[in-house]
Amino acid sequence: xxxxxxxxxxxxxxxxxxxxxxxxxxxxxxxxxxxxxxxxxxxxxxxxxxxxxxxxxxxxxxxxxxxxxxxxxxxxxxxxxxxxxxxxxxxxxxxxxxxxxxxxxxxxxxxxxxx
Amino acid sequence: xxxxxxxxxxxxxxxxxxxxxxxxxxxxxxxxxxxxxxxxxxxxxxxxxxxxxxxxxxxxxxxxxxxxxxxxxxxxxxxxxxxxxxxxxxxxxxxxxxxxxxxxxxxxxxxxx
Numbered sequence: 001x002x003x004x005x006x007x008x009x010x011x012x013x014x015x016x017x018x019x020x021x022x023x024x025x026x027x028x029x030x031x032x033x034x035x036x037x038x039x040x041x042x043x044x045x046x047x048x049x050x051x052x053x054x055x056x057x058x059x060x061x062x063x064x065x066x067x068x069x070x071x072x073x074x075x076x077x078x079x080x081x082x083x084x085x086x087x088x089x090x091x092x093x094x095x096x097x098x099x100x101x102x103x104x105x106x107x108x109x110x111x112x113x114x115x
Numbered sequence: 116x117x118x119x120x121x122x123x124x125x126x127x128x129x130x131x132x133x134x135x136x137x138x139x140x141x142x143x144x145x146x147x148x149x150x151x152x153x154x155x156x157x158x159x160x161x162x163x164x165x166x167x168x169x170x171x172x173x174x175x176x177x178x179x180x181x182x183x184x185x186x187x188x189x190x191x192x193x194x195x196x197x198x199x200x201x202x203x204x205x206x207x208x209x210x211x212x213x214x215x216x217x218x219x220x221x222x223x224x225x226x227x228x
Contacts, residue, residue, distance in 0.1 A: 032215055043119075043207050043219030044158070089157065093215065103217055107157040 004106040021075040023090030030092035119220035138208030164191040
């Protein structure tokens with residue numbers, strides 16, 4: 001069956017360190033993968049999209065990698081700050097054609113950056 | 116990017132009643148979706164709202180329980196019918212344009228007593 005798994009339900013790190021979140025998927029061949037941030041009581045907010053032919057993408061302190069052989073994406077936040085504390089969701093289009101269908105989401109990792 | 120608003124933002128309802136949630140997008144989107152998110156869980160897709168026709172429901176969700184309308188490109192409603200405490204959840208409206216990015220509303224937090 002198709003599955004999207006994120007490494008752990010909760011991750012605590014010290015301010016200034018790099019947070020690394022993992023997203024693994026099985027039985028999908030996505031054309032792209034996305035990462036979202038969700039704060040308590042709010043809807044998810046788009047952060048980054050990486051395509052199957054891209055190995056890495058960066059945006060400010062964020063970096064995403066995508067390994068289609070391992071079927072894994074890593075999401076890094078460098079120089080983490082307490083304001084980065086939130087739940088991070090990975091999501092992918094379940095159709096390999098990358099057509100405009102809805103995303104399927106992982107269960108999320110709750111990140112807490114300790115001051 | 117699209118801005119999506121929902122109302123109500125939250126409600127407390129009695130068992131057996133129905134609640135209609137409204138979703139407005141500020142720009143044209145090609146697709147609109149409704150998700151449910153139970154406490155501590157990820158998002159589960161309820162249905163795709165189709166303009167001018169019946170919504171496309173995911174497994175486990177039926178039209179009688181979750182009727183959906185989308186009379187035009189930028190507006191949709193989701194009704195939670197004959198509610199029970201198990202329907203307590205956050206309901207999220209989402210829109211997708213020509214890009215692959217999905218945008219989400221702030222959610223409607225529903226508590227059924």
